[in-house]
Amino acid sequence: MxxxxxxxxxxxxxxxxxxxxxxxxxxxxxxxxxxxxxxxEPKPRRYTCGLSAPCPQKHLAFRVVSGAANVIGPKICLEDKILVSSLNHNVGRGLNVALVNGTLIGYILPVCLPLSDVTDLLKYLLPLHEGTLVFVASFDDPATKLNDEARRLFEELGSTAVKELTFRDSWVFVGAKGIENKSPFEQRMKNSKNSNKYEGWPESLEMDGCIPLRSPSEG
Incomplete structure (x- = not known):
């Protein structure tokens, strides 16, 4: 025993x-x-477009990243589809814009606005249909070539920061044609030599979230 x-x-x-x-x-x-x-410690699970939590049903998951200085290009992801990136060879200095049908998951060809010409931007923004989603990521300098008409169009899409956007600011924005209120999806980092992360540029901005789909009757 x-x-x-x-x-x-x-x-x-x-x-x-x-x-x-x-x-x-x-x-x-x-x-x-x-x-x-x-x-x-277990690694945190990542969802669509790298979000930390899944989006509700009938919502689109997105992530928008502005460019870093004039070296690293911006990126726009929607429902795990990379619409704009350096790897896609469709980024340029200035504003990088992707237009998306907001009533269903149908992608309109992303367009890139070079610094030297604002007429291309106006050509795409003026005839937008109701409900079209507009994704914007800055690269290098988004503001120098913007005229009053372009700024007004972005304000109509829900932007509050575009009217104050200046030389080499970082800016990410998601708006929509026909939006009734100001967009909740917008960030701006002012170019300031006292706070810039890079020499001559502020830090890159990264924004993600979930956008509710509009029903076809709303569009």
Missing amino acids: RLAGPLRAVAVLLLVGLTWVFASSILGGDSNSVVKHFFS
Whole structure:
């Protein structure tokens, strides 16, 4: 009877040892990997376009990232589809704009506004249909070539920051044709030598969220 306690202890140690060997063999024979596997913090799950939480039904997940200085181009993601990026070879200095049908998941060809010409931007923004979503990401300098008409059009799409947008500001924005209120999806970082992250440019901006789909009757 006195041996029961020690025997149980030996059995427990053997069981732990066998479990360790088994786990180690599964994880490639590295005992350190076993420790990391059981004690490391789990990586947070990422959802559509890298969001930290899923969007509700009948909502579009998006992420908009402005360019970094004049080196790294902007990116626009919608429902895990990259609409604008350097890898897509469709970014340019100035404003990078993607137009999307807001009543269903049908993508209109993204357009890029170069710094040298604002007429292309007006050509796309003036005839927009009701409900069209407009995604904007700045790169290098979004403001120098903007005229009053272009700024007014962005205000009609829900922007509050465009009227104050200046040389080399960072700007990300999502608006819509026919929006009744100001857009909740907008960020601006002012170009200031006292707070700039890069020499001559503010830091890049990153914005994500969920946009409710409009029903066809609303469009």
